[in-house]
Amino acid sequence: MKKELIFSEIQIKKINKEALGNKNGVSGAYVGQVLRGEKGKGRTARAIREDAKALLGILGDPILDIEVIDAEILTA
16 A cells, blocks of 8 residues: 655645755755645655655644545545
8 A cells, every 4th residue: 555645735735845855855845845745756756755854743733644546545
């Protein structure tokens, strides 16, 4: 089963995308796209999502790992 990190718009606004981009060698715009689920299947995108999850935990807004059994159910 595939595990995905799902970020809300409020959570995405709390994350400093430029700082996360600098850490991972990408632009802040790319970080935003990864967090919104628009881009990113590779190692860098996974690292960005894990870093964002850690930041939200520090900020007191933890994100849960969600097991996706059928992606169509989530979009229905």
